[in-house]
Amino acid sequence: MRNRIASLVESSLQAALTAQELTTSTLPDVIIGTPANSEHGDFSCNIAMQMAKGERKAPRQVAEIIIRQLGDGQGLLTRTEIAGPGFINFFVAPTAWQASLLEIESQGDSFGRTTTGGGKKVQVEFVSANPTGPLHIGHGRGAAIGDTLCRVLDAAGWDVTREFYYNDAGAQISNLALSVQSRCLGIEPDDPRWPADGYQGDYIREVARSYLAGETVEASDQHTVADGDPQNLDAIRSFAVAWLRREQDLDLAAFDVRFDVYTLESGLYTEGRVDAVVRQLTANGHTYEQDGALWLRTTDFGDDKDRVMRKADGGYTYFVPDVAYHQAKWERGFIRAINEQGADHHSTITRVRAGLQALQIGIPQGWPEYVLHQMVTVMRGGQEVKISKRAGSYVTLRDLIDEVGRDATRFFFIMRKPDAQLVFDIDLAKQQTNENPVYYVQYAHARICSIFENAAEKGFLIPAGPTPDTLACLTTAEELQLIKLLAALPDTIVDCAAHFEPHRLTYYLTELASCFHSFYNKNRVISEDHNLTAARLYLLKRTAQTLKNALSILGISAPERM
């Protein structure tokens, strides 16, 4: 509906230009807003105020010209008005709103989807946890935001590739291997032979036991058999990585999060991509040697200091394979790439982008894009639960899902914008009460389904493609408000995708559920008036469908009973 209003204004502007009532050569973008106050109509437009200066006319005068050219928009509008300093307010005809229900019906499960993205390729990298331990709550937030973002982008018409990057080649992996080896040899963390900064979690003991037992591990795209020899560090390393990848895969599966592509850092070395990056950067003259190390002049690209690429010991720092990885992404044809990460990795952004710029292969400055989420604190019984991986005190994603359920966990992780810190109150998430927004929304869906059962018992059918005569029964303020909200789902999804802010969808759902509950409490659905009953059943069918479609984009179920 918003788009239809926008194109009405655009053609009106064109007509006014042709008639030489307006003279500007550069038209501003037409922005259609929704007034906070319903007395100001269904939609509003501020373009007259924006154009006033260029036209050397009063805003209201410009608005008058636009409105005159607009007419009633082929019957879409009952009224337009000029208000305040120069707003144009649009009042959409009830018949147009009622008819929008038919579109929702015909689109079915795909209602909410649009072709805004034009089928263009976008790659979203998220989670990308090191395979050195199980996924914790912070990864959970990243998984929920990243996965929902993918679903939202997909619904907005993008061709989405979901990707997980494994840092399986650095110092932390060596550390992991040494920790497992120590456990294999029966060395305890308080033993002087225990590796410095070794991983102390209980799961390390499990990996060691499994390795010594010669077990086989199936991870997403490889299977690894334990060698069983505690002296074979290489074998331990690859086994431990495979073992933890399998754990992470299971955690993600329990969360209903899936990936299309897994990229391993080690592969970038074996394919020679890392060396190639170093050669290219050196050939481009952006590097220098100092203190036995090779540096990249990232300060030429906005960094606050230069960064080491090759350490004095000959190894590369992590950001070199990162640059190689992103070069590969670029070469795979992703004009857009989005990285969802914890904000604690913020400093890598400038570095990676600088490295990509220094390659001089035509990558835009702002590529890739980033979504950073802030920290999560976990509350239980009014107390903060501390997370420490090395000490092994730990709230894993798996524990959380097992305890509060997948639906509530996903909802809680995405109901705040990524920029804001999140307090995850386990007690609240577990509560099946009105304080819990997940149940509020799901209850609306279940309640509607219950009405349908009741209607069926009384012999009422939900009509398909009802006549305008039937739809014309839907005239109360609550009914029209509900219809308007239903029609807003596609716009909401487009906005979520444009701003990388899936939390907007949770607010939309809460508002939609609230609107339904208000309607329900004021109006009887099943009544003596058969035509009205049919119309209202039809409205609720579209409401249930919209709730379900939106919930499904969040990866949350729409139960028929609860």
Next chain:
RNA sequence: GCGCUUGUAGCUCAGCUGGAUAGAGCAACGGACUACGAAUCCGUAGGUCGGGAGUUCGAAUCUCUCCAAGCGCGCCA
């Protein structure tokens, strides 16, 4: 010290690329079920949008500055 993020009602948070009288949930108070699910609804009360300055027709939103919190600032990832 520098960088990024955040600061809105007692609490937790929205506020749609600058728009009209700043919203919701919880908590508080008062109401609504012998008819479709009360896990619901209706009403009341509650705010110097962290402080200050600036930009313009118009600022919670943009700029600057100060204050406070979180996270970074490694030849770790």
